[in-house]
Amino acid sequence: MFKLTAALAATIALVGASAPVQAQTRPDQVAFRALYKELVETNTTASVGDCTLAAQKMAARLKAAGFPDRDLTIFTAPDYPKNGGLVAVYPGADPKAKAILLLAHLDVVEAKREDWTRDPFTLVEEGGYFYARGASDDKAQASIWVDSLIRYRQEGYKPRHTLKMALTCGEEGGSPFNGVAWLVANRRDLIDAAFALNEGAGGQLDDHGKRLAHTIEAGEKTSQSFQFLVTNPGGHSSRPVPDNAIYRLADALEKVRAYEFPVMINDANGGYLRKMSKPTGGEVGAAMAALAANPRDAKADAILSKDPSLHTMLRTTCVATLLAAGHAGNALPQRATANINCRIFPGVSRDAVQETLVRVVGDPQVKITKVGPAVREAEAPAPPLTPQVMAPIEKISAEMWPGVPVVPILQAGATDGKALTAAGIPTYGVQGIFYEPDLGRIHGLNERLGVASLYEGRDFLYKLVKAYADQP
Numbered sequence: 001m002f003k004l005t006a007a008l009a010a011t012i013a014l015v016g017a018s019a020p021v022q023a024q025t026r027p028d029q030v031a032f033r034a035l036y037k038e039l040v041e042t043n044t045t046a047s048v049g050d051c052t053l054a055a056q057k058m059a060a061r062l063k064a065a066g067f068p069d070r071d072l073t074i075f076t077a078p079d080y081p082k083n084g085g086l087v088a089v090y091p092g093a094d095p096k097a098k099a100i101l102l103l104a105h106l107d108v109v110e111a112k113r114e115d116w117t118r119d120p121f122t123l124v125e126e127g128g129y130f131y132a133r134g135a136s137d138d139k140a141q142a143s144i145w146v147d148s149l150i151r152y153r154q155e156g157y158k159p160r161h162t163l164k165m166a167l168t169c170g171e172e173g174g175s176p177f178n179g180v181a182w183l184v185a186n187r188r189d190l191i192d193a194a195f196a197l198n199e200g201a202g203g204q205l206d207d208h209g210k211r212l213a214h215t216i217e218a219g220e221k222t223s224q225s226f227q228f229l230v231t232n233p234g235g236h237s238s239r240p241v242p243d244n245a246i247y248r249l250a251d252a253l254e255k256v257r258a259y260e261f262p263v264m265i266n267d268a269n270g271g272y273l274r275k276m277s278k279p280t281g282g283e284v285g286a287a288m289a290a291l292a293a294n295p296r297d298a299k300a301d302a303i304l305s306k307d308p309s310l311h312t313m314l315r316t317t318c319v320a321t322l323l324a325a326g327h328a329g330n331a332l333p334q335r336a337t338a339n340i341n342c343r344i345f346p347g348v349s350r351d352a353v354q355e356t357l358v359r360v361v362g363d364p365q366v367k368i369t370k371v372g373p374a375v376r377e378a379e380a381p382a383p384p385l386t387p388q389v390m391a392p393i394e395k396i397s398a399e400m401w402p403g404v405p406v407v408p409i410l411q412a413g414a415t416d417g418k419a420l421t422a423a424g425i426p427t428y429g430v431q432g433i434f435y436e437p438d439l440g441r442i443h444g445l446n447e448r449l450g451v452a453s454l455y456e457g458r459d460f461l462y463k464l465v466k467a468y469a470d471q472p
């Protein structure tokens with residue numbers, strides 16, 4: 001069993017300092033490191049990368065570990081030969097027990113060699129970090145899933161529940177193809193499960209490497225933009241009239257600015273408020289407890305909503321992001337438009353938000369329409385944080401990181417989890433990988449992940465999946 005040693009704690013504390021202590025690599029970590037290196041060094045960007053190749057390489061490793069061909073499915077859609085993925089099945093002993101799905105995406109955000117200090121597609125270990133595009137997002141978890149399945153097979157482990165692993169392409173955008181959406185539409189049987197584990201949350205370190213919280217994602221907000229459009233016959237600016245497209249639009253925006261969507265409390269943000277109330281303390285801590293108990297506590301809402309991160313976690317938000325109006329400096333405007341971007345609380349529909357905006361604006365001359373592609377992000381309710389899901393996380397987390405609270409979060413950003421949850425497979429973000437305040441520079445330059453953090457996450461997830469797989 002892996003315990004956090006004083007030396008390892010010192011490594012984490014010193015990460016970024018001039019002479020970090022190197023953690024000892026355990027023998028079983030050597031094989032994992034090679035797998036991780038192979039995956040990270042397989043370019044899977046939308047521009048020139050190849051997810052199918054990465055999927056084939058991971059399938060080859062599983063096959064070498066004893067997975068029969070029938071349990072390994074490499075899938076590609078006809079028009080997207082390089083956007084393929086892999087589903088691996090590890091059959092459970094109880095045919096009546098529902099499967100557990102392990103999800104990770106293979107594709108990575110673009111990375112230009114000339115912008116990076118090191119080659120983004122070569123795994124570099126330096127100063128206690130792994131540097132590479134995808135070092136954390138999301139090839140850390142993808143490698144851990146493959147490695148765990150290999151180890152389970154080599155041990156002759158017999159889970160009660162079937163384990164399924166889906167490695168997919170297209171999470172980061174840059175291509176219209178999304179592997180999870182494709183599986184849901186075409187091979188739902190292959191990924192059917194009681195619930196799924198995914199990216200979307202992790203441990204939080206402070207600036208000194210101290211562990212603050214171990215977060216679990218249970219739900220994601222949906223992004224939807226609306227266009228506000230006002231048209232007018234216009235005319236010469238020397239003869240203004242009261243009915244002006246710009247003023248009318250400005251009045252509508254003023255109403256949106258003044259409007260707050262009501263507080264909504266679910267398992268994710270309610271759990272967050274309850275767990276963080278005590279460690280936060282003071283007026284804010286008290287407001288957290290009060291709002292979790294009573295979502296209509298306006299005073300508590302006002303205190304918490306001064307913090308933009310809390311404000312967005314508590315409700316649907318809509319904000320003006322783009323503005324365009326008029327056609328000449330000496331003409332009355334014939335057209336005025338604004339883009340309003342809304343981040344919608346899980347379980348609330350786009351249509352309901354549109355109706356609210358129409359009501360709040362209260363002006364039929366302001367046309368409010370949805371912006372964006374015909375195929376929109378799924379609208380999914382937040383997955384419930386049942387004891388069945390939470391208890392193993394709490395137990396293993398307490399063993400590995402005593403005293404560090406397990407804290408549910410509602411994700412304001414988005415992952416593939418929403419599409420799965422919408423398809424009836426509740427999806428949770430859980431990694432056991434601890435991140436520094438810069439979140440490992442995911443999507444950015446010189447993406448990196450603490451070596452010790454990655455190995456810990458591997459130990460955590462290996463145990464967690466077993467705990468779920470053995471559940472009655």
Ligand SMILES: [Zn+2]
Pocket residue numbers: 105137138171199415
């Ligand atoms: Zn990701």
